[in-house]
Amino acid sequence: MKLTEKFVDKIYQATPDAGAIESAKLGVLDFLTSCYAGKDDQGVHKLRELIQLEGGLEVAPLIGQGLKATPGQSALINGFLAHALDFDDVHVEVRGHPSAVLLPTLLALASTNDVSGKRFLEAYVVGVEVMARIARAVSDQHYEKGWHNTGTIGVLAAALAGGYMLQFSREQLAQALGFATTQSSGLRCHFGTETKPLHAGLAARAAVLSVQLTLVNFNNNKNSFDGKGSYFDIYGVGITEQNSSILLDGWNKEWKITSPGLWFKIYPFCSAAYFGADAALKIGRLPVEEIEEVIITFSNNTDAALIHRNPQTCEEGRFSIEYIVSLILQGKPLVFENFAQKPIDELSQQIISKTVRQNVQEQPHVARYTKVKVTLKNGNTIEESSTTPKGSKENKVTKQELIEKCRSNLKNEEFEETLLNSIFSFDEIKSLSSFLSIL
Amino acid sequence: MKLTEKFVDKIYQATPDAGAIESAKLGVLDFLTSCYAGKDDQGVHKLRELIQLEGGLEVAPLIGQGLKATPGQSALINGFLAHALDFDDVHVEVRGHPSAVLLPTLLALASTNDVSGKRFLEAYVVGVEVMARIARAVSDQHYEKGWHNTGTIGVLAAALAGGYMLQFSREQLAQALGFATTQSSGLRCHFGTETKPLHAGLAARAAVLSVQLTLVNFNNNKNSFDGKGSYFDIYGVGITEQNSSILLDGWNKEWKITSPGLWFKIYPFCSAAYFGADAALKIGRLPVEEIEEVIITFSNNTDAALIHRNPQTCEEGRFSIEYIVSLILQGKPLVFENFAQKPIDELSQQIISKTVRQNVQEQPHVARYTKVKVTLKNGNTIEESSTTPKGSKENKVTKQELIEKCRSNLKNEEFEETLLNSIFSFDEIKSLSSFLSIL
Numbered sequence: 061m062k063l064t065e066k067f068v069d070k071i072y073q074a075t076p077d078a079g080a081i082e083s084a085k086l087g088v089l090d091f092l093t094s095c096y097a098g099k100d101d102q103g104v105h106k107l108r109e110l111i112q113l114e115g116g117l118e119v120a121p122l123i124g125q126g127l128k129a130t131p132g133q134s135a136l137i138n139g140f141l142a143h144a145l146d147f148d149d150v151h152v153e154v155r156g157h158p159s160a161v162l163l164p165t166l167l168a169l170a171s172t173n174d175v176s177g178k179r180f181l182e183a184y185v186v187g188v189e190v191m192a193r194i195a196r197a198v199s200d201q202h203y204e205k206g207w208h209n210t211g212t213i214g215v216l217a218a219a220l221a222g223g224y225m226l227q228f229s230r231e232q233l234a235q236a237l238g239f240a241t242t243q244s245s246g247l248r249c250h251f252g253t254e255t256k257p258l259h260a261g262l263a264a265r266a267a268v269l270s271v272q273l274t275l276v277n278f279n280n281n282k283n284s285f286d287g288k289g290s291y292f293d294i295y296g297v298g299i300t301e302q303n304s305s306i307l308l309d310g311w312n313k314e315w316k317i318t319s320p321g322l323w324f325k326i327y328p329f330c331s332a333a334y335f336g337a338d339a340a341l342k343i344g345r346l347p348v349e350e351i352e353e354v355i356i357t358f359s360n361n362t363d364a365a366l367i368h369r370n371p372q373t374c375e376e377g378r379f380s381i382e383y384i385v386s387l388i389l390q391g392k393p394l395v396f397e398n399f400a401q402k403p404i405d406e407l408s409q410q411i412i413s414k415t416v417r418q419n420v421q422e423q424p425h426v427a428r429y430t431k432v433k434v435t436l437k438n439g440n441t442i443e444e445s446s447t448t449p450k451g452s453k454e455n456k457v458t459k460q461e462l463i464e465k466c467r468s469n470l471k472n473e474e475f476e477e478t479l480l481n482s483i484f485s486f487d488e489i490k491s492l493s494s495f496l497s498i499l
Numbered sequence: 500m501k502l503t504e505k506f507v508d509k510i511y512q513a514t515p516d517a518g519a520i521e522s523a524k525l526g527v528l529d530f531l532t533s534c535y536a537g538k539d540d541q542g543v544h545k546l547r548e549l550i551q552l553e554g555g556l557e558v559a560p561l562i563g564q565g566l567k568a569t570p571g572q573s574a575l576i577n578g579f580l581a582h583a584l585d586f587d588d589v590h591v592e593v594r595g596h597p598s599a600v601l602l603p604t605l606l607a608l609a610s611t612n613d614v615s616g617k618r619f620l621e622a623y624v625v626g627v628e629v630m631a632r633i634a635r636a637v638s639d640q641h642y643e644k645g646w647h648n649t650g651t652i653g654v655l656a657a658a659l660a661g662g663y664m665l666q667f668s669r670e671q672l673a674q675a676l677g678f679a680t681t682q683s684s685g686l687r688c689h690f691g692t693e694t695k696p697l698h699a700g701l702a703a704r705a706a707v708l709s710v711q712l713t714l715v716n717f718n719n720n721k722n723s724f725d726g727k728g729s730y731f732d733i734y735g736v737g738i739t740e741q742n743s744s745i746l747l748d749g750w751n752k753e754w755k756i757t758s759p760g761l762w763f764k765i766y767p768f769c770s771a772a773y774f775g776a777d778a779a780l781k782i783g784r785l786p787v788e789e790i791e792e793v794i795i796t797f798s799n800n801t802d803a804a805l806i807h808r809n810p811q812t813c814e815e816g817r818f819s820i821e822y823i824v825s826l827i828l829q830g831k832p833l834v835f836e837n838f839a840q841k842p843i844d845e846l847s848q849q850i851i852s853k854t855v856r857q858n859v860q861e862q863p864h865v866a867r868y869t870k871v872k873v874t875l876k877n878g879n880t881i882e883e884s885s886t887t888p889k890g891s892k893e894n895k896v897t898k899q900e901l902i903e904k905c906r907s908n909l910k911n912e913e914f915e916e917t918l919l920n921s922i923f924s925f926d927e928i929k930s931l932s933s934f935l936s937i938l
Contacts, residue, residue: 103717106712106715106716106717107715107717109715110708110711110712110715113556113611113711114555114556114569114570114571115554115555115556115569116553116554116555116556116569117552117553117554117555130553130554130555131553132553172552205728205732205733206727206728206729206732206733207733211681238689238694239694241686241688242650242684242685242686242689242694242697242698242701243684243701244684245681245682245683245684246681247680247681247723247728247730247733248728249680249720249722249723249726249728249729250677250681250719250720250723253718253719253720254717254718254719255677255678255681255717255718255719255720258681258712258717259681262681262682269549272549272552273545273549273697276545276546276548276549277545278542278545278546278693278694278697279692279693279694279840280689280692280693280694281688281689281692281694283688284686284688284689287688288645289644289645289686289687289688289806290645290688291686293644293645294644294645294646294686
C-alpha cells in the first residue's frame with residue numbers, strides 16, 4: 061500500500077471522541093467571535109466589491125454581512141474575515157491558523173449538502189488532526205523557507221475535512237487531496253498586509269473546489285504523496301520513515317484539537333509575539349524618556365513569523381515584537397485600534413529604534429521562551445521572561461474566557477445567547493441549514 | 500531600485516514591434532483552433548457542471564460552448580480547453596504552455612474592460628516575454644523538481660500581461676505580481692490526467708483575480724521578487740546576478756514570441772516527444788512480431804515531461820515516448836482517437852514492454868536530440884535521430900499550415916472565414932466586444 065492510500069485510510073476510519081468534540085465546539089465559538097470582530101474590516105469590503113462583480117447563486121453565508129454567496133465566494137470571504145485581525149486560533153504543531161481555513165470550507169460545503177452538527181464537528185477535528193500532521197511531516201523547514209502553512213497546508217487539510225464530512229470513499233479522499241496538493245500556495249513575504257488573511261480564504265476556496273472536482277469525478281493523480289515529484293518532494297523534505305510515521309501513527313487516540321489543543325488569542329496579533337508580550341507585561345509601564353535600550357531574546361528562531369523589525373504601520377505591528385513591546389512599555393492597551401492601518405506614532409518609533417532583537421540556539425530540553433531586558437538611562441536593568449503566555453498549552457484560555465471574548469466582541473445580547481446555545485448543543489443539530497441562516 | 504521595481508518598469512515601458520504583433524496573431528489563431536478542437540472534451544463538461552452550480556453574471560465567453568460566464572469561470576474553462584488535448588503551443592524557454600494561460604486571462608479581462616485588438620496583442624507579446632524570462636530565471640531546476648511551469652509561472656505572466664493590457668501603473672503591476680506569486684501552484688505529478696490542462700485554467704483564473712484585487716487596491720507586498728522568502732527563494736534558486744539579467748536585459752529588441760517563437764503543434768501530445776516521434780517517423784512502419792527491442796535515447800534529461808514509461812491509458816500516452824513510438828512503428832496515425840481516455844491495446848503494450856529509455860549527458864554545444872534504435876529478431880538494426888522536429892525553431896509550422904490546422908479542426912467554413920478575417924486584422928479592431936461575442 062502506498063503512503064497516500066495508508067493516509068486516507070486513517071482519515072476514512074477516523075472516529076473523534078467526546079473530548080475532541082467538546083474542543084471543537086470551543087473552536088467554532090472562537091472562530092465565529094473572530095469573524096464578527098473582523099466583519100467591518102476594509103478588506104472584507106474590497107472582497108465584497110469583487111464578488112458583486114461576479115454575481116452567483118446566494119446559498120452560503122457571508123458571516124456578519126447579512127448576505128449569502130456561492131460556496132466558493134463564501135469560503136474566500138469567511139476565510140479572510142476569520143483571520144483579518146489575527147485574532148483567530150493558532151496551533152503550535154500546525155504553525156498556522158487551522159480554523160480560518162477549515163471552518164469556512166466546512167460551512168460552504170454544509171450550505172449545499174445536508175450535514176448534521178455532529179458530522180460537522182467530527183470533520184473539523186479530522187481537519188485539525190490532518191493539518192498538524194502534514195505540517196509536522198513537511199518539517200519546520202517548510203515554514204522557515206517562507207511558505208505560509210495556513211495556506212499551503214490548510215488547503216490539503218480542508219479538502220480532506222470536507223471530503224470526510226461528505227462521507228467520501230477512500231478513493232475520493234485521495235482524489236480531493238490530489239486537487240489540493242496542486243493548488244497549494246501562500247508566501248510569508250506578504251505577512252503584515254491584507255494578503256496574509258487572504259491566504260486563509262484562498263485556501264478555503266481551493267479546498268471547496270477540490271471537493272467539487274471530486275464530486276464531478278474530474279481525474280487526477282490519486283497518489284500525490286508518493287513517488288518522485290510528490291507533495292513532500294516539492295514542499296517538504298521528501299518522504300522519510302519519520303514523516304510517514306508522523307502521518308500514520310497513533311490515530312483515534314489523542315486528538316490534536318485537544319492536545320496540545322487550539323491556542324486561542326486574547327490579543328489581535330501574531331502568537332509568536334505572545335511570549336515577549338507576556339514578559340513585557342510583567343515589566344509594565346516605564347517612563348519612555350528613561351529607556352536606554354530594549355533587548356528581546358528569542359529561543360531557536362521562534363521569531364520567524366515576526367517579520368517586521370521596523371514596522372511602518374500599526375497593521376505591520378501585528379508582526380513586530382519591537383512595536384508590541386513598545387506599546388506595553390508605554391502602558392498602551394493591546395487592542396484593535398493600536399493595530400490598524402495607520403502610521404506608527406513617534407513615541408513608539410523612538411522605543412523601536414532603541415530595541416535590539418536576538419536569537420539563542422538552545423538545547424532541545426529548553427522550553428520555548430522570549431526574554432525582554434530593559435536598560436534605563438540610570439544604568440538599572442529590568443528583565444522578565446515567559447514560557448507560558450495566555451493561550452499556550454500550559455495556560456489555556458478557558459471556556460468562560462471564550463464566552464467573555466464572544467460577548468465583548470459581539471455586543472448584541474440576544475444574538476450572543478442564540479449563538480452560544482447553538483454552539484454548545486451543536487452535536488445535537490440534525491441539519492445545519494437553520495444554523496447557517498443566522499450567521 | 501529593487502529587482503521587482505526594475506522588472507515591472509521594463510513591462511511598463513514595453514513596446515512590442517510589428518513582427519511580434521504578427522507572431523501574436525498566429526498565436527491567437529492556433530489557440531482558438533486548439534480550443535475548438537477540445538470543445539467537447541469530457542473535462543469541459545465536468546467544469547461546466549461546476550459553474551452551473553455557482554451561477555454568476557454571463558459576461559465572458561466560454562469558447563465553442565455557446566455560453567457566457569463570469570470572468571473567473573471563463574478563464575478557468577478556456578484555459579482548460581485550450582490545453583485539454585495538448586494540442587496548443589509550447590515555448591522552449593517557458594518549458595510550458597504560454598497561450599493556454601495568457602489568452603484566457605486576457606479574454607476574460609477584455610470582456611469587462613474596453614480593450615482594442617492592438618493592445619490585446621501587445622499584452623499577449625508581453626505575457627510570453629515575461630513567462631519565458633521568469634522560467635529561465637527560476638532555472639531548469641524548477642521544472643525538474645516537479646513544478647508545472649504552465650501553472651506556476653503562467654499565473655505571474657498572465658497577471659502582468661493583464662495589468663499591462665489595462666494600462667496599470669508600475670505600482671499596480673508590482674501589486675498584481677504580488678498576488679500572482681502567492682497563488683503560484685501546479686505539480687507535474689498530475690501529468691497525463693485532466694488535471695494537467697486544469698493547471699492552465701487555474702492559473703488563468705488566479706491571474707484574473709490578481710488583476711481584480713489590484714483594481715480594488717487590496718494590499719500586499721509589492722516587492723515579491725526581493726528579499727528573503729521572495730518568489731525566487733521559494734520557487735527558484737534565489738536571486739542571482741544571472742537571473743536578474745535574464746529578467747532585465749535586452750527588452751524591446753527581440754521578442755520571445757518571435758525568437759525562438761511559439762512552437763505550434765501538429766500532433767496532440769507533449770512536445771518533448773516530438774523529437775522521438777520525428778525519428779520514429781523516419782523509420783516508419785515495421786512488422787510488430789519481428790521487433791526484438793526499441794532503445795530511445797534522449798540528450799540531457801529532455802524526457803522529464805514524459806512521465807509515463809508504462810502508460811495504462813491512451814491519455815497517459817500523451818506523456819509516453821514508448822507509447823508514441825509504438826503507434827508509429829505500427830503505422831497508426833497520431834490523431835486524437837489514439838490519445839483518448841481508454842486502455843492501451845495489447846499490440847502497443849507488447850512494443851512498450853520491449854522499449855528501453857535512456858539519457859545521455861551531452862556537451863553544451865550538442866543540439867537537443869532524441870534517437871530511436873530498433874533491433875529486429877533477425878539481428879538487423881535501424882536507427883534514426885531528430886534535432887529539428889516540426890514546430891521547432893528550425894522547422895516552424897507556417898502560417899498556411901496553421902490555417903489548414905484551423906480548417907481541419909473547425910469544420911465550419913463560414914465561421915472559419917469570419918474567424919480568420921478577424922484574427923488577421925486583429926490589430927485594427929477598436930473594441931473587442933463584438934469579436935468576443937462570436938467565440
